[in-house]
Structure formats: structure tokens, C-alpha cells
Amino acid sequence: MIDFNRPAFTGREFDYIRDAVQRGMLCGDGEYTKRCSQWMMDKFHVNHVMLTTSCTHALEMAAHLCDIKPGDEVIMPSYTFVSTADAFVLKGAKIVFVDIRPDTMNIDEKLIEAAVTEKTKVIVPVHYAGVACEMDTIMEIAKKYNLKVVEDAAQGVDACYKGKALGTIGDFGCYSFHETKNYTMGEGGAILFNRDEYVEKAEILREKGTDRSKFFRGQVDKYRWMDYGSSYLPSELNAAYLYAQLEARDQIFAKRMEIYNYYHKNLAHLAQEGKIEQPYVPEECSHNAHMYYIKVRDIQVRTRLIAYLREKGICSVFHYVPLHSAPAGQKFGRFSGEDVYTTKESERLLRLPMFYNLDMEDVKYITDTIASFEGF
């Protein structure tokens, strides 16, 4: 069976984990955490990066730092992972869902302004498949109505919009290093931001409400309970794994691109025949080959294709039952305007296997098998 995903492994991970153990500090914010944050600050040109235990937790931190209060409204697409909404629901926000663009599956920037009310506090663009949302328009709307922008860049690590790294454009960016993402530490993430004014609050929030970070820098002589906080820092063991992956960035990036481009080229004839649709990447975006998906006619064709591929030993998956139609979505949110594309497009999208250690022979087998499907 060809898996849908396997966590990337490049070779150095064991060495770094062993080294972390020998250094005698396994809790957070040791050598490997520092190396990972520094690597991202340099590579993505952002002033502050803090590793977290997940992207979900990075989003929770962002919601807290945006000072979300019960009843505040937060705008996001319904076509996203539950965490995008959960983080804001935790703070008592009402979620306002906006339809997606069918070409990129991202929030339709032209529909955001109509969803803004007096209660709106934040816009959350989700960069689906590592392809950027239309950030210039989104940042303009945010400026006009004095809103914050939290980028859910869980899938957007190492992708760009007009040359800027995703996650560094809004007020906050949230990354995921879950094992299904391009670079991984098993479970983990990061919060990114540029403004210095958030540093102290973010450190306290991340360190159980204490000023332990200042204490470690020798800025205070004992650490105390300063404010509300939680425990959002990952272990050095996880950071050591991630650092090996970041160091192997070129290798991982190139391999994912190779897979993406192979799919794209070798499935193009099916698109020309009108059997499938392929992903679209706007000119101002450079993606990171996070995902390769195709769209088929409707949910019936998709169900048959998944079964056919499974029979042939290939695991393909779909995802995101739109949040607004799920029980919690109805409880915590409302849809602004009409659901023209969210449900319809989500029902016909199919994700193909994509991971660093995937064999190119298998990729060829997958494209050949899709081409042999007669039920389009």
C-alpha cells in the first residue's frame, strides 16, 4: 500500500536528538529551540519566532495576543482545519465564515469586507496548500477597519507572496510542524511576529504566566507569576528533530517539488480532456509543494476514484467537511453571504500521496493508475 503521508526523515535527526540528550536539558528553550527559531528568523526575515507545541497552540497564543473577548467576531474561511476556529472559540469569539475562491480554495478576499461588523476584531487567512491568500487586499481591509490579521500558515511554511514569507505578512503568523507538514517535529508549531511590543506578553503567555524567559536572560533575579499563561513550549527532543529537517530544507523542498511537478505534468492530459482540474497558483505566489490535489466532477466520482485507488494499493484522502456545516460550526459561527463554492468544491477535491520519502516509481504508478480510471 502506498501511504498518503509518512513523516519526513532525512538522516541527521537521531544525531541531534542524541546530542540534545547529552546536553542534559530536555525541557523547552534550550540549544535546539534557539537554533530552530534563529534559522526561521534568518530565512523568513521576521523579528520574532517562538516554537510552540502545535500550530493550534500558536493560533491560541495569537488569539490571546489579539486580546479577543467574548462576543468579538473573527473572519475566516469555512474550508479549513478545525484548529483555525478552535483557537478563537476558546476566547469566546463568534466565528464568521466567508466563502472561498474556487481557483485556490482560499478565502475570497472580495467577500471579506461585507462580513465586517462593529464586532469584528481579526481576519484569519488560511494559506491552503501553501498557496497564498490575496494578502494585499486583506491587509488593506484590515487597515481600513483597524483589524488584526492572523495568518494560519500551517501549510504555508517556506512559501511566499510577492517575495514575502507566508506567516510574516500579518500581525501574527502560525506554523505547523505536525508530521503531515513539510518540515516536522512530530507535533509542534511556531508563532511569528514582527512587532517588539508583543514579545514580553508572548513570552509570559508561553511560559505558564511567568517571566522565566527574562530570568534566563539574567534580566530579573527570580521569576514570578506575572499574568495568565499556559505551557506552549515544546521539548528539546522535538526541536532537535526539527532542526535536522530545517538543515535539510533544500533537500526536502526539492523532493516535494519533484513530486508536485511530476503529478502536474503527468496528469495534465486528464485536465485537457476535461476529466479533472489541477491546482492553480497565482503569479504573485510561490508555493512550497505542501500538497497535490485534483478536483473531479462531483462527490460520487470522488468516492469511486478513492475506492479504485485503494483497490490498486494507493491511499488518497479528502478533507475539511466545511466547518459551518459541522455541529460546532453551527454553535460557534455563522456564514456571511452565500456558500457558493465552499461545500461544492470541498466535495470534489482529492489529495494524492505527498511526502519526502515517497518513491518516484510510486508517483509514476499513481499517475498511471489515475489515468486508467474509467469512471470520470
Ligand SMILES: *Cc1c(COP(=O)(O)O)cnc(C)c1O
Ligand atoms: C495542520 C493544520 C493546523 C493544525 O496544526 P497542528 O500543528 O496539528 O496544531 C491548523 N490549520 C491548518 C490549515 C492546518 O493544515
